[in-house]
Amino acid sequence: MLFYPFYPALMLAIESQNVIDMRLWKIATGGVQASEETRLMVCEKVNAAVEAGTMLMGGKTTGEVISQASRS
Numbered sequence: 001m002l003f004y005p006f007y008p009a010l011m012l013a014i015e016s017q018n019v020i021d022m023r024l025w026k027i028a029t030g031g032v033q034a035s036e037e038t039r040l041m042v043c044e045k046v047n048a049a050v051e052a053g054t055m056l057m058g059g060k061t062t063g064e065v066i067s068q069a070s071r072s
Contacts, residue, residue, distance in 0.1 A: 008063065012070040 023041060027034045048069065055065050 008066045008070055012066055015070070 023037055026037045052065050052069070055068065056062070060068075
């Protein structure tokens with residue numbers, strides 16, 4: 001692939017912006033659903049950070065970490 005190192009990162013950034021937008025709208029409406037969504041987002045981000053750190057310490061490249069994140 002011609003743009004291999006950058007294409008997965010670009011696609012992850014674009015796709016994640018759409019997800020973030022939908023989740024923030026849910027949080028902005030308030031109520032019990034907003035509280036649950038906030039808790040879920042924080043848990044997911046902590047788990048993703050630990051997983052990425054583990055992959056990097058295991059010898060994976062940043063490109064491999066991004067590719068794995070975009071598949072999740």
